[in-house]
Amino acid sequence: xxxxxxxxxxxxxxxxxxxxxxxxxxxxxxxxxxxxxxxxxxxxxxxxxxxxxxxxxxxxxxxxxxxxxxxxxxxxxxxxxxxxxxxxxxxxxxxxxxxxxxxxxxxxxxxxxxxxxxxxxxxxxxxxxxxxxxxxxxxxxxxxxxxxxxxxxxxxxxxxxxxxxxxxxxxxxxxxxxxxxxxxxxxxxxxxxxxxxxxxxxxxxxxxxxxxxxxxxxxxxxxxxxxxxxxxxxxxxxxxxxxxxxxxxxxxxxxxxxxxxxxxxxxxxxxxxxxxxxxxxxxxxxxxxxxxxxxxxxxxxxxxxxxxxxxxxxxxxxxxxxxxxxxxxxxxxxxxxxxxxxxxxxxxxxxxxxxxxxxxxxxxxxxxxxxxxxxxxxxxxxxxxxxx
Ligand SMILES: *Cc1c(COP(=O)(O)O)cnc(C)c1O
Numbered sequence: 001x002x003x004x005x006x007x008x009x010x011x012x013x014x015x016x017x018x019x020x021x022x023x024x025x026x027x028x029x030x031x032x033x034x035x036x037x038x039x040x041x042x043x044x045x046x047x048x049x050x051x052x053x054x055x056x057x058x059x060x061x062x063x064x065x066x067x068x069x070x071x072x073x074x075x076x077x078x079x080x081x082x083x084x085x086x087x088x089x090x091x092x093x094x095x096x097x098x099x100x101x102x103x104x105x106x107x108x109x110x111x112x113x114x115x116x117x118x119x120x121x122x123x124x125x126x127x128x129x130x131x132x133x134x135x136x137x138x139x140x141x142x143x144x145x146x147x148x149x150x151x152x153x154x155x156x157x158x159x160x161x162x163x164x165x166x167x168x169x170x171x172x173x174x175x176x177x178x179x180x181x182x183x184x185x186x187x188x189x190x191x192x193x194x195x196x197x198x199x200x201x202x203x204x205x206x207x208x209x210x211x212x213x214x215x216x217x218x219x220x221x222x223x224x225x226x227x228x229x230x231x232x233x234x235x236x237x238x239x240x241x242x243x244x245x246x247x248x249x250x251x252x253x254x255x256x257x258x259x260x261x262x263x264x265x266x267x268x269x270x271x272x273x274x275x276x277x278x279x280x281x282x283x284x285x286x287x288x289x290x291x292x293x294x295x296x297x298x299x300x301x302x303x304x305x306x307x308x309x310x311x312x313x314x315x316x317x318x319x320x321x322x323x324x325x326x327x328x329x330x331x332x333x334x335x336x337x338x339x340x341x342x343x344x345x346x347x348x349x350x351x352x353x354x355x356x357x358x359x360x361x362x363x364x365x366x367x368x369x370x371x372x373x374x375x376x377x378x379x380x381x382x383x384x385x386x387x388x
Contacts, residue, residue, distance in 0.1 A: 010325035010376060015301075017189040018265060018367035022257045030253035038217070039225050041249035045256050046200070052259060053166075053176025055183070055202035057209035060252060061216050064163040064186030066245035067199035068096030070215050071182045072131065074208050075157040077102045081130035085161075086116045087336040087346065088353040089135045093161050094335045097133060105129070106336050108350045112290050114138065114303070114332065117352070118146035131157040136165035136175055137332065139192075139300035141292055144170055144179040157181050166193045167266045169296035176202045182212075187251070192265055192300055193258045195251035216245040265367050266298050272365050272374055273299040279378045283385060285310025302365040303331050305356070312384050314359050324380045331360025 030041055042060050050058035061067045077083060079101035085093050087106035094104040107124050110117045114137045121132065132151055134142050142160075151158045158180020162168070165175040166185055176183050182205075185191075187198035203209055214220060219242025227234050247255075277288040287305040291297055306314040318328050334357040336346035347354065364377055 012326045012364045012373050014327040014364045016366045017194045023254050026253040026257045030250045038246040039249045041252040045252035054174045056204040059201045059212045060247040061199045061245040064199040065092040067184035067201045069099045071159045072100040082128040083131045085133040087334050108352045115142040121150050125154050135161040139164045139168045139298040141170040164300040168298040171294050195255040198251050215242045218242040269299040301362050303362045305360050320384045329362040
């Protein structure tokens with residue numbers, strides 16, 4: 001060990017939101033407008049997002065978790081219904097199903113795409129199955145052709161958890177143009193497009209869009225904005241029990257700027273991702289993530305699989321990187337292993353999920369990552385090959 005040679009301590013985070021002076025000015029603008037809760041900026045953000053994603057309607061909400069909750073209620077999911085979803089996902093996917101009163105039924109994933117395996121869906125369907133909550137995991141679109149066909153055959157509603165998939169494409173179609181009923185996005189800082197906290201639901205169904213707008217604000221029949229703009233006296237009614245899932249105008253102002261930068265942010269991420277993939281093809285104990293066969297991966301995260309017979313385990317690799325000041329994260333969690341969802345029978349039904357969650361690692365990838373930092377990560381991984 002070298003004790004005297006001190007080199008500059010590097011510090012590479014695993015992710016970092018990209019925020020510029022434009023976002024800063026937009027937020028200040030919203031503050032100065034005097035309208036800070038859900039108002040004109042939210043409406044503008046919704047229009048811009050719907051147009052970008054190729055959906056008829058977009059409804060802004062407070063997070064993807066609340067988006068999923070409302071979307072499932074809007075899909076008619078009720079107490080006692082079963083909803084299929086992957087266990088290999090962030091826990092919010094399953095939580096939203098429980099929030100809606102339903103029961104999550106975990107389906108195994110495909111080893112190379114990390115997405116729900118259509119071949120495993122059939123076996124999970126029961127007379128109680130109402131919907132499939134499809135996750136486009138870490139930005140790679142799921143196999144929507146096969147899933148839509150299965151949903152049709154079993155008369156199931158499809159809701160998409162696109163928390164990580166803003167700007168991803170399935171063929172020539174943006175994720176957000178619904179394959180089923182609705183699509184839910186997250187604007188948490190860990191995702192590409194951020195508003196601090198926030199979410200969006202897109203749909204082509206006009207009646208559903210109206211209902212979601214009411215449900216996100218206490219079930220109120222008219223919005224604050226409509227009442228403000230009205231020239232006559234308006235009295236609201238409350239026809240069903242609603243929620244408060246509103247986004248603020250401060251967040252929406254930031255979101256509009258981020259949306260305008262989304263394509264360039266995706267380009268940079270793809271450039272970094274493809275460079276990783278190229279370099280890691282020389283490391284025979286790592287498996288790089290697959291690209292979308294047709295369409296576009298937004299590389300929300302760059303997750304690699306550590307093969308069992310390599311020189312280091314997944315956890316040793318994480319430690320090795322950390323020693324060089326490089327942060328990484330364990331791969332996607334398996335929800336069925338958490339106490340909140342623990343049930344003995346899940347484990348044997350989800351062999352691929354178990355394998356992926358135990359052997360994957362998320363490498364640093366963010367908009368402002370320098371080529372130099374990336375070269376260091378790659379070099380550090382190559383060094384691990386020669387670790388005694
Ligand atoms: C981040 C994430 C969520 C939750 O998003 P929030 O906006 O934090 O509520 C849900 N599902 C998936 C797949 C996610 O990655």
